[in-house]
Amino acid sequence: MSDHSKSWKVGKVSLPPRVALEISWKNIQVRFGRAMITAAGTCLGIAFLVSVWANIAIVLGSGEQIDPDVEMRNTWLVIMSLLVAAVGISNSMFMAVTERYREIGTMKCLGAVDRFVVELFLIESGMLGGVGAIIGGIAGFLVMLLVSLVKRKAGDFFGMDWSYMGAHFVYAILIGMFISVVAAAFPAARAAKLPPAAALRSDV
């Protein structure tokens, strides 16, 4: 009886951040193929962004003027590519929600509240965005290295404005993570709204 009344006091469920990170990381590891497809969008968008910024760093380093028309066009291209990346991530996360329909319902049966489900999806997408952006950032930088070695003097590349480049590389990674988290917001909200009874259905 005493034992029973102890367990009956209604309290609050919790999901410590460490465990949330662990679970999200496992989801990425185990579903590596699909994770990489999700990350690929961010990777390409950020690669393009970093290559544009690397070009600016080179121009700044060589003391030339930046052509405002070219800059304008590049800005548009970067924005478009990041939007495309965001739509890709969103789409991919929606598929992940459909795939994990029963799993999400099960978690809710085990005591997860809507917020846990949102957290797990956002963390997962943020991690993928981070990984995608780092790989994309390095790739964009290397592509720019090749291009400038072909089209310019080697000195131009190595004489680039490195502090500008360093800061913008970090911005690019943060932008990649930010876009991934924002793009996952709708799918995560959809996942959180799934009824726990979904877990009991055997036809999905």
Added chain:
Amino acid sequence: MAAEAARESHFEDYVVRTRKLTRIYQMGDTVLRALDGVDLDIKRGEYISIMGPSGSGKSTLFNMVGGLDKPTEGTVFINETDMAQLDAAELAWIRCRTVGYIFQTFNLIPVMTALENITLPMVFAGMSTDEQLQRGRALLERVGLGDRLHHRPSELSGGQQQRVAIARALANDPDIILADEPTANLDLRTGKEIIELLREMNEERGVTVISATHDLHMIDISDRIVWVRDGAIEKIEDRASIELTVGQVDWEEESGQAEESE
């Protein structure tokens, strides 16, 4: 004082009570009464089997009792608490601590090992990591999987997965285990083992087991059998009368679901 004592003893007696429980599904202009005024009292520590043909409302009843879905009309009391009075966070707590679920399709989290699956509800309940591991190990050993702690569900057989699911359902020492056709995806012998394990847990731990089934093996071990049909309780049999009518039951089922359980 006397009233208090009466309430206490009542509290002890019934872990689940439903009153005029009704769930209506509306699809377009067809109205389906999946549950239609169910009154059911379940005592603490009972082993109950819910039997009935497909579509009779067994899963719907489970959803209501487990706080997974809200009734259209009527009330569910768990430990004398009216579920309708609880907010989302409190319902989550009940799902976490008071009710353990066992599913037909096992429903282990595929990316987690057996041990991680079992400790997840303990994480939600706020248990310390040491206690989680200790309890998790002990539970897995109890269900005979002490050597499968770090296997993923895909590396376990159906019967083993269901054992993990039983251990997981017991993670936070629940008052009630809801098992919706726990043996439907298992072969006959494994299914029997699972049912026996559930019964052992019921006897060892005093946890109330409510199990929906087509499986006639359940009859042997159940304290009571609730027969549902078209969303209503058709009859309730207790152990004494079960033994008397077993022959008749076999005959009834022969024409209906017997092949499904084989």
